[in-house]
Ligand SMILES: Nc1ncnc2c1ncn2[C@@H]1O[C@H](COP(=O)(O)OP(=O)(O)O)[C@@H](O)[C@H]1O
């Protein structure tokens with residue numbers, strides 16, 4: 001088995017009679033950048049603290065590599081944690097903060113200096129070695145925490161919302177840095193976040209959590225393109241839902257009748273029968289709008305008539321809310337995907353065609 005592989009086996013945990021982790025099982029591969037994504041209170045921190053050894057499970061087991069670590073103390077596990085608050089020593093310089101774990105181990109002075117300088121360089125703090133935490137920016141403090149966590153060469157680095165204290169621009173920057181550091185050290189990263197964009201952009205795989213359970217584990221594109229349920233579809237980016245009844249089933253495609261939108265063609269991502277009630281999801285960026293009827297419609301295109309309800313301009317894109325039938329076909333984001341010349345001229349109250357390829361929608365749920 002590869003080093004840094006984590007196995008969570010039937011873990012449950014209750015606080016004051018409330019179950020916050022419900023019989024969770026999954027595996028993280030050695031070297032993976034694995035994200036745990038979910039809303040506030042769903043149990044992410046509890047799960048992470050359990051891997052770190054700060055909280056004991058009521059039942060179940062945790063393995064690191066081939067070794068069971070369920071009942072080991074935090075310092076007996078080859079795991080290190082970075083918390084949201086950086087927990088640096090205020091009275092120690094950058095250099096001494098990073099050197100601290102090695103000093104504890106009474107590492108030889110020359111080796112210590114070499115290691116500290118190596119990690120200082122990795123987190124780009126070589127020019128700040130004599131500063132104290134109070135003299136550093138949020139991003140720099142975060143880097144010190146990362147270097148200090150890595151210098152002991154753990155097999156796993158646990159990160160609990162490490163970027164949430166940083167402003168948006170810096171967050172993006174640090175995310176790229178984290179990705180680079182992960183590449184360089186090659187150990188397992190378990191990254192907890194409530195921010196789907198963060199998770200999508202750096203993870204090898206993501207586990208989506210809700211109410212103490214894991215709803216889906218997959219690569220970012222699997223989770224975005226093939227969500228396992230409405231909650232995941234909605235949590236991972238914006239989407240439109242279309243409910244209706246299956247009226248025709250073919251080889252690869254079927255048709256549903258939606259009371260709001262009429263007859264819709266869809267790809268048979270799941271097994272359905274005539275009469276089933278289903279929910280289809282279509283991402284806003286997969287939908288095109290046009291004032292004139294497109295000349296080159298494909299056999300698989302769905303085309304509906306709608307009216308622009310609202311346009312929200314945000315620089316690199318505009319978002320269109322379109323009423324189709326008696327319902328707001330929630331959001332359409334348009335990047336450069338307009339039909340023909342009318343890209344600039346679609347305005348509030350315009351009548352438009354709403355078009356999407358049925359292979360771009362996804363059959364999410366069969367309700368009954
Ligand atoms: N020590 C504790 N005592 C009682 N309840 C707790 C404790 N720690 C967490 N909880 C509860 O467990 C649930 C999950 O918390 P947490 O793991 O911190 O969620 P997240 O990190 O996803 O926001 C929450 O409802 C929280 O209030």
Ligand SMILES: [Mg+2]
Nearest residue numbers: 044045046160
């Ligand atoms: Mg938390």
